Amino acid sequence: MDFFDRFSIPPHDDPMLYASIVAIAIVSIAIVVGLTYFKKWGYLWNEWLTTVDHKRIGIMYIISALLMLFRGGADAVMMRLQTAVPDNTFLDAQHYNEVFTTHGVVMIIFMAMAFIIGMMNFVVPLQIGARDVAFPRLNALSFWLYFAGAMLFNLSFVVGGSPDAGWTNYYPLAGTDFSEHVGVNYYNWALQISGIGTLMTGINFIATIMKMRAPGMKLMKMPMFTWSALITNLIIVFAFPVLTIALLMGTFDRQFFTNFFTTSDGGMDMMWANLFWIWGHPEVYILILPAFGIYSQIISTFSQRNLYGYKSMVASMVVISLLSFLVWVHHFFTMGQGAVANSIFSITTMAIAVPTGIKIFNWLLTMWKGKIRFTTPMMYSVAFIPLFTIGGVTGVMLAMASADYQYHNTMFLVAHFHNVIIPGVVFAMIAGLIYYWPKMFGFMLNERIGKWAFWNIVIGFCLAFFPMYITGLNGQARRMYTYSESTGFGPLSMVSFIGALLLAVGFVLIVYNVYYSFRHAPRNVGDDPWNARSLEWATHNPVPEYNFAITPNVNSEEAFWDYKKNGHDLFKGKIEDIHMPNNSGWSIIFAGIFFVFGFCFVFHVWAGVIIAFLGIIGCMIYRSFEKDDGHHIHKEEIEETEKKFGGAK
Amino acid sequence: MKHDSNLPLEYSTETNEMNILGFWIFLGAEIMLFATLFTTYFVYVDRGVGNGPAGSEIFELTPVMIETILLLTSSFTIGLAVHAMRINRVKAMIGFMIVTLLLGAGFISLEVYEFIHYYHEGATLQTSGFTAILLTTLGTHGAHVTLGLFWGIMIIIQTLRNGLNARTANKSFIFSLYWHFLDVMWIFIFSFIYLKGMM
Numbered sequence: 013m014d015f016f017d018r019f020s021i022p023p024h025d026d027p028m029l030y031a032s033i034v035a036i037a038i039v040s041i042a043i044v045v046g047l048t049y050f051k052k053w054g055y056l057w058n059e060w061l062t063t064v065d066h067k068r069i070g071i072m073y074i075i076s077a078l079l080m081l082f083r084g085g086a087d088a089v090m091m092r093l094q095t096a097v098p099d100n101t102f103l104d105a106q107h108y109n110e111v112f113t114t115h116g117v118v119m120i121i122f123m124a125m126a127f128i129i130g131m132m133n134f135v136v137p138l139q140i141g142a143r144d145v146a147f148p149r150l151n152a153l154s155f156w157l158y159f160a161g162a163m164l165f166n167l168s169f170v171v172g173g174s175p176d177a178g179w180t181n182y183y184p185l186a187g188t189d190f191s192e193h194v195g196v197n198y199y200n201w202a203l204q205i206s207g208i209g210t211l212m213t214g215i216n217f218i219a220t221i222m223k224m225r226a227p228g229m230k231l232m233k234m235p236m237f238t239w240s241a242l243i244t245n246l247i248i249v250f251a252f253p254v255l256t257i258a259l260l261m262g263t264f265d266r267q268f269f270t271n272f273f274t275t276s277d278g279g280m281d282m283m284w285a286n287l288f289w290i291w292g293h294p295e296v297y298i299l300i301l302p303a304f305g306i307y308s309q310i311i312s313t314f315s316q317r318n319l320y321g322y323k324s325m326v327a328s329m330v331v332i333s334l335l336s337f338l339v340w341v342h343h344f345f346t347m348g349q350g351a352v353a354n355s356i357f358s359i360t361t362m363a364i365a366v367p368t369g370i371k372i373f374n375w376l377l378t379m380w381k382g383k384i385r386f387t388t389p390m391m392y393s394v395a396f397i398p399l400f401t402i403g404g405v406t407g408v409m410l411a412m413a414s415a416d417y418q419y420h421n422t423m424f425l426v427a428h429f430h431n432v433i434i435p436g437v438v439f440a441m442i443a444g445l446i447y448y449w450p451k452m453f454g455f456m457l458n459e460r461i462g463k464w465a466f467w468n469i470v471i472g473f474c475l476a477f478f479p480m481y482i483t484g485l486n487g488q489a490r491r492m493y494t495y496s497e498s499t500g501f502g503p504l505s506m507v508s509f510i511g512a513l514l515l516a517v518g519f520v521l522i523v524y525n526v527y528y529s530f531r532h533a534p535r536n537v538g539d540d541p542w543n544a545r546s547l548e549w550a551t552h553n554p555v556p557e558y559n560f561a562i563t564p565n566v567n568s569e570e571a572f573w574d575y576k577k578n579g580h581d582l583f584k585g586k587i588e589d590i591h592m593p594n595n596s597g598w599s600i601i602f603a604g605i606f607f608v609f610g611f612c613f614v615f616h617v618w619a620g621v622i623i624a625f626l627g628i629i630g631c632m633i634y635r636s637f638e639k640d641d642g643h644h645i646h647k648e649e650i651e652e653t654e655k656k657f658g659g660a661k
Numbered sequence: 662m663k664h665d666s667n668l669p670l671e672y673s674t675e676t677n678e679m680n681i682l683g684f685w686i687f688l689g690a691e692i693m694l695f696a697t698l699f700t701t702y703f704v705y706v707d708r709g710v711g712n713g714p715a716g717s718e719i720f721e722l723t724p725v726m727i728e729t730i731l732l733l734t735s736s737f738t739i740g741l742a743v744h745a746m747r748i749n750r751v752k753a754m755i756g757f758m759i760v761t762l763l764l765g766a767g768f769i770s771l772e773v774y775e776f777i778h779y780y781h782e783g784a785t786l787q788t789s790g791f792t793a794i795l796l797t798t799l800g801t802h803g804a805h806v807t808l809g810l811f812w813g814i815m816i817i818i819q820t821l822r823n824g825l826n827a828r829t830a831n832k833s834f835i836f837s838l839y840w841h842f843l844d845v846m847w848i849f850i851f852s853f854i855y856l857k858g859m860m
């Protein structure tokens with residue numbers, strides 16, 4: 013029995029947990045039964061699980077991200093419910109710790125990252141006129157490793173217990189002395205596995221963007237989203253290895269009793285904080301730069317003019333990416349570096365606001381000179397500008413080292429980073445999803461429901477987070493599961509809770525919109541429903557497997573606009589056979605074995621670790637010997653497809 | 662897929678070129694990985710010793726010297742292997758690759774000996790922050806070399822089976838990049854961990 017004890021759920025148990033175990037079981041059974049009943053297993057396996065098509069991988073990332081948004085959102089509502097009134101007893105302290113930890117990790121690593129990488133997958137190859145990414149099979153592996161990590165992390169909730177040391181996972185709190193159960197092991201392995209996937213994505217997209225652009229597309233003629241993707245992936249390649257090592261050390265400390273981050277025998281707990289933020293701060297720019305890219309596309313399309321200040325947009329991103337590696341200490345000004353170090357990092361941090369400000373002005377000037385159409389994606393973008401600016405300004409407040417002693421680890425900080433991440437990243441992803449929806453599925457999402465969702469989300473955001481600035485300045489600490497009535501935080505916390513509910517309603521409306529539009533939206537939207545400008549709109553909706561029947565010939569960053577308005581000859585060649593990579597089940601199997609490896613490691617099941625490790629080696633050997641030269645789509649087939657879409661492009 | 666017949670075989674297709682570029686980017690990530698280890702090492706080397714031994718008390722010059730010579734030589738022989746490949750001498754190429762792997766195996770054996778020595782000196786993974794980062798850094802490098810040994814064997818088998826073609830040439834060339842890279846990392850380890858530690 014001893015062996016099985018480790019899988020039970022310390023350190024607390026309550027009815028809600030069992031309810032969710034039952035819910036998970038029911039949903040899983042329903043999915044299996046449903047697939048069997050509708051005979052969809054083959055379809056699922058052949059068309060999705062084994063696919064190497066960047067568009068489908070992108071869509072799978074986005075679906076996973078939305079699932080994680082709801083998981084993290086449930087955590088958020090629970091936290092706000094607990095703190096809605098003083099001295100509440102809905103969650104106890106330990107449970108609250110676990111909820112804010114999983115909320116942070118799920119939202120940053122498994123929601124935002126997945127959403128962004130999903131968008132890059134879908135959009136970048138189309139924007140540069142390529143047939144796929146540089147390494148399609150590796151791309152599928154990236155997705156499945158991410159998915160394995162996400163599943164592993166979510167499993168912690170029902171088997172063994174969730175991590176409880178915050179998403180920043182500071183030691184010694186995260187060490188075995190203070191967090192005995194396996195939760196933090198889950199943290200280490202889930203992040204490790206999905207992190208490897210992310211690193212591969214980084215390599216893949218740099219190679220894709222450097223090598224696979226359509227003829228004529230010089231670097232300075234790439235659409236802005238592709239630029240942001242390039243820079244983001246460079247940051248990924250340089251930042252993620254730091255996390256890899258930090259997690260490895262954490263694993264060693266917890267599972268092999270080393271002294272990296274302990275407080276005895278030469279261990280240094282601050283080393284974790286440093287390594288974590290050397291990865292962590294670039295990570296927040298990994299999140300925001302692609303969002304900037306999406307806003308650039310959307311704002312230029314719906315202002316009906318080209319993006320103002322293209323070169324300065326690129327330059328500012330380059331500067332941001334360099335600076336992002338030089339500011340990490342601002343996350344722990346209060347933890348004893350001394351005045352000189354704090355001053356230096358204070359200045360570098362404030363410096364980041366400059367290139368960011370340049371971008372804000374470029375968007376404003378794009379709109380200033382344009383004729384704005386207020387579609388839903390544009391409304392998100394317009395809301396983004398003032399809201400994100402507030403987040404940036406409070407960021408600069410936090411960047412003043414001496415003042416940070418007042419703000420640090422209060423709700424003011426929580427308000428700051430939600431203020432940059434929600435209007436920055438989340439709005440961008442929703443706007444991008446709505447914008448590219450017809451490219452993905454061939455119909456539009458309903459604008460009226462979309463606007464209802466928008467207003468719920470924007471108002472919900474303001475109500476949920478602005479009060480935190482005030483309570484934070486009044487001294488309310490973050491990560492506290494309750495407070496007494498005499499603090500006076502009660503009324504504003506209630507406002508915050510109402511805001512959280514509105515946000516939840518907004519997200520539910522988005523899902524309802526998908527359902528509604530799927531049932532009712534017309535299917536004849538054509539290839540250019542938004543009157544767009546960049547190259548990805550020069551092919552059909554939904555995009556055929558091979559993307560472009562003829563490789564386009566580009567001469568500006570607005571190739572499609574030139575084609576429509578200035579008579580630029582985009583498709584000079586004629587249709588020929590197209591070479592495509594083959595589908596393969598290898599990636600999902602490989603990632604599945606990684607999942608088993610991680611799971612066994614979390615629980616010290618060494619036999620399982622060894623078997624899974626051999627499986628991993630076996631997969632690599634298989635891959636090394638495998639011959640896979642892909643296949644050709646024949647000319648006739650392409651011509652037929654193109655005819656169905658009403659003529660070749 | 663052929664695009665330029667003037668290029669060497671390992672660059673001869675678009676896929677090949679892509680693989681090589683991708684691998685260079687991967688090496689960029691590897692540099693960050695080792696840089697993180699080195700940085701941590703430098704932080705712990707004086708302040709993380711705790712009650713355990715310091716570097717100067719446990720390092721032994723002889724095995725480390727031999728390891729260095731073995732690995733440097735193997736970097737030279739893998740270079741010869743690639744040269745043989747360029748002039749299409751398959752047998753010589755495979756010969757040099759085998760020599761490379763043998764030298765690599767010698768390196769690993771000595772490293773194992775070195776670890777056992779540390780164990781007897783009372784410097785284990787658990788002893789102190791310093792020993793933990795020392796063994797993790799060496800171990801990461803050693804694990805890379807070990808992986809390289811198996812990888813090299815795969816490539817030799819495939820070259821023997823299919824001869825020298827765009828695929829096998831590409832793989833061999835990429836393998837040589839990897840091997841040189843491990844050598845460069847070792848030079849850093851040798852200079853900044855061992856030599857500096859013994860001074």
Ligand code: HEM
Nearest residue numbers: 296300342343361365404407408410411420421429432433
């Ligand atoms: C003008 C630009 C920005 C400045 C000057 C800035 C400054 C800061 C500072 C000084 C802190 C640490 C405060 C403390 O711990 O007391 C912080 C925390 C944070 N910022 Fe920003 N920031 C900026 C933009 C962003 C952006 C764009 C994002 C994300 C997309 C972001 C995400 C975060 C997160 C996640 C945290 C802290 C998380 C935690 O401790 O759990 N920031 N920021």
Ligand SMILES: [Cu+2]
Nearest residue numbers: 293340342343
């Ligand atoms: Cu930061």
